[in-house]
Amino acid sequence: xxxxxxxxxxxxxxxxxxxxxxxxxxxxxxxxxxxxxxxxxxxxxxxxxxxxxxxxxxxxxxxxxxxxxxxxxxxxxxxxxxxxxxxxxxxxxxxxxxxxxxxxxxxxxxxx
Amino acid sequence: xxxxxxxxxxxxxxxxxxxxxxxxxxxxxxxxxxxxxxxxxxxxxxxxxxxxxxxxxxxxxxxxxxxxxxxxxxxxxxxxxxxxxxxxxxxxxxxxxxxxxxxxxxxxxxxx
Numbered sequence: 001x002x003x004x005x006x007x008x009x010x011x012x013x014x015x016x017x018x019x020x021x022x023x024x025x026x027x028x029x030x031x032x033x034x035x036x037x038x039x040x041x042x043x044x045x046x047x048x049x050x051x052x053x054x055x056x057x058x059x060x061x062x063x064x065x066x067x068x069x070x071x072x073x074x075x076x077x078x079x080x081x082x083x084x085x086x087x088x089x090x091x092x093x094x095x096x097x098x099x100x101x102x103x104x105x106x107x108x109x110x111x112x
Numbered sequence: 113x114x115x116x117x118x119x120x121x122x123x124x125x126x127x128x129x130x131x132x133x134x135x136x137x138x139x140x141x142x143x144x145x146x147x148x149x150x151x152x153x154x155x156x157x158x159x160x161x162x163x164x165x166x167x168x169x170x171x172x173x174x175x176x177x178x179x180x181x182x183x184x185x186x187x188x189x190x191x192x193x194x195x196x197x198x199x200x201x202x203x204x205x206x207x208x209x210x211x212x213x214x215x216x217x218x219x220x221x222x223x224x
Contacts, residue, residue, distance in 0.1 A: 031210060033210075033212075035214075041198070041216055041217045042214075042216065042217075043200065043202075043214035045211055045212065045213065045214075048210060048211065055210070056209055056210070056211050058211070059211075091154065091155070093155075095210070099143070099160070099210070100145075100157060100160055101145075101155075101157070101212065102157070103147075103154045103155040104154060105153070105154045106154055
């Protein structure tokens with residue numbers, strides 16, 4: 001597609017529940033990025049992929065967060081045992097060569 | 113570790129006035145982006161600045177990059193209400209990482 005598609009738009013979870021977010025990058029883009037935006041500012045880099053390979057995962061809280069980009073499937077970001085502080089908007093972005101990023105509309109995760 | 117700071121954090125200005133938003137970063141980088149975010153929306157790419165002295169202009173917005181001073185500016189000329197949004201700069205951490213560190217954002221409100 002011509003835009004980065006993120007689903008769902010909104011996700012509500014109780015503390016301790018699992019959350020899974022999806023991202024379909026723009027067709028032909030090799031790089032996928034996940035960012036977390038807390039309190040309407042503060043974009044935090046989580047992880048990037050080059051095709052199905054992890055490119056940089058230095059921002060991931062590895063104990064509860066995991067991500068995948070498998071061939072012919074949307075990319076996913078999964079949070080096991082969500083905590084209140086995981087409440088944020090999670091943005092996915094894709095890029096053809098790692099340069100200009102095109103962002104999706106985000107998934108608002110609310111942990112209650 | 114790359115740190116990116118923007119100032120001001122909040123800016124309220126009258127229509128027709130000029131103002132500048134500043135983006136300082138702490139380590140060498142040669143790739144900087146400016147984004148706009150409307151409330152509840154995704155990020156819209158405004159400018160990419162790739163070299164020292166680069167200047168880009170679009171409508172009432174002009175962005176520049178001084179890599180020696182590690183400073184980028186976003187200048188607003190004769191502001192109009194439609195420019196009200198939050199503006200972010202994002203700096204490439206470098207060394208081919210494609211890891212973009214975002215500034216804190218500047219929330220701009222243009223008063224009619």
